[in-house]
Amino acid sequence: MEDQRLAIVNAMDATLRLARQAGLDNMNSDTEHADYPHLQSLYDQSLAALENGDDSFTEGKLNRWLGWMQGCVYCQAGGDIQMDAFREVNKAEAVA
Numbered sequence: 001m002e003d004q005r006l007a008i009v010n011a012m013d014a015t016l017r018l019a020r021q022a023g024l025d026n027m028n029s030d031t032e033h034a035d036y037p038h039l040q041s042l043y044d045q046s047l048a049a050l051e052n053g054d055d056s057f058t059e060g061k062l063n064r065w066l067g068w069m070q071g072c073v074y075c076q077a078g079g080d081i082q083m084d085a086f087r088e089v090n091k092a093e094a095v096a
Contacts, residue, residue, distance in 0.1 A: 005050055008062040011093040012043040012069055018081055018089065019073045027076045034072040042069060 019025060019036060027036045042065045049057035070086045 004059055005062055007093045008066055009046045009050055011089050012046060012066050014089040015069050015073055016040060016043055018085055022077050022080045024073060024076050029076065039069045039072060
């Protein structure tokens with residue numbers, strides 16, 4: 001389970017990398033919860049939770065946060081990042 005949670009956090013990091021590559025690291029939307037700084041904070045909190053052994057960050061919670069992050073980046077990218085890019089991130093980080 002720990003490997004799977006780490007894989008999800010790694011996918012979060014890769015998602016933020018995609019956002020930066022697309023120039024979205026300053027993205028602003030109608031809600032601050034979809035802006036890049038908030039997405040970065042979700043990643044930071046998730047990584048810290050794993051490093052501190054915080055079991056409240058379940059696989060389900062991390063997957064929901066990853067989905068939110070990827071959805072926000074996809075919408076903000078306006079077609080500059082295709083859905084396949086997120087599929088590739090998720091496949092690359094998947095634990096068998």
